[in-house]
Amino acid sequence: MTRLTDWLLGLHGLPVYGLVGLLVFAEDALFVGFVLPGETAAVLGGVAASRSHASLPVMLAVVVAAAIVGDTVGYEIGRHLGPRILRSRVLQKRNERIDAAREQLARRGGGAVFLGRFVAFFRATMPALAGTAGMRYPKFLAFNAAGGLIWGTAVVLLGYLAGNSYATLEKTFGRATALIVLAVVVIAVVIWRLRRRSARSGPRS
Numbered sequence: 013m014t015r016l017t018d019w020l021l022g023l024h025g026l027p028v029y030g031l032v033g034l035l036v037f038a039e040d041a042l043f044v045g046f047v048l049p050g051e052t053a054a055v056l057g058g059v060a061a062s063r064s065h066a067s068l069p070v071m072l073a074v075v076v077a078a079a080i081v082g083d084t085v086g087y088e089i090g091r092h093l094g095p096r097i098l099r100s101r102v103l104q105k106r107n108e109r110i111d112a113a114r115e116q117l118a119r120r121g122g123g124a125v126f127l128g129r130f131v132a133f134f135r136a137t138m139p140a141l142a143g144t145a146g147m148r149y150p151k152f153l154a155f156n157a158a159g160g161l162i163w164g165t166a167v168v169l170l171g172y173l174a175g176n177s178y179a180t181l182e183k184t185f186g187r188a189t190a191l192i193v194l195a196v197v198v199i200a201v202v203i204w205r206l207r208r209r210s211a212r213s214g215p216r217s
Contacts, residue, residue, distance in 0.1 A: 020056050024065045032057035032071065033078040036164075040082035040139050041089070049132045050079070054164060055171035062175020068168070075168050079129070079160035083139040087152055090143025097140055109133050113141055121147070122155035129159030 020031055032053045039050035054075045061068040090097065113134050116124040125147075128138030142152050 017052075017056060020053070021060060021063070021065070023060070028057065028060050028066050029070060029074045032060075033074045036075055036078035037082035037085075039136055040079070041085035050082075050135065051132065051167055054167040055174075058168040058171020058173075059175045060171075061168070062172045068172055072165055072168050076161050076164035079164050080157050083125075083129075083156045083160065084153070086136075086139030087143040087147075087149065087156075090140030091146070092143075094140065094144030097144075110137065110141075113137055114145075117141055117145055117147075122151050125152060125155040126159040129156075129163045 020028065023031065035053035036050040039053075057066065057071045057075055058068075060066045061071045113124075113128070116128070116134070117138065120127065124134075125138055125142055128134030139152075139156070
């Protein structure tokens with residue numbers, strides 16, 4: 013993981029766009045998110061932009077497009093190969109979480125596709141589950157595009173804004189410490205989002 017991070021942050025221009033875009037795409041289309049979350053790649057893409065290794069507007073466009081296209085491929089895979097995928101060894105080990113994702117999809121419909129973009133496991137599985145469940149593609153695309161746009165923009169900007177702090181920490185304390193601090197920032201933002209969402213969807217009188 014550290015080697016991949018160091019390598020990505022050492023790239024410039026087209027290679028960094030290509031790698032970040034591929035990882036974000038593959039998370040949803042090929043379930044690579046179980047190994048390396050696309051969110052990590054997108055944050056590092058923002059850090060790369062802050063170091064002038066990439067253009068921020070281009071990085072934003074790459075991440076948003078990769079998120080939307082990756083979800084679409086995941087949806088099509090679920091629509092055509094859903095039962096076979098759900099019987100795969102990787103997903104059978106996560107039956108409880110798959111059931112939770114299905115429950116969210118049944119209860120919220122397109123809203124589950126949108127909200128799933130902000131939770132790592134759901135981000136990797138919700139598109140395929142939507143395809144398996146037979147959700148109409150125009151509806152899926154609308155919620156998928158909205159989620160991809162907001163998520164991609166927020167996560168890349170998080171990395172970009174953290175970039176200067178990352179560089180200062182790396183210079184003062186070393187790369188390991190800088191990566192730890194960056195990871196803590198990302199985790200804190202994700203926890204905040206989850207708590208806020210839970211508070212909004214709590215019991216109503």
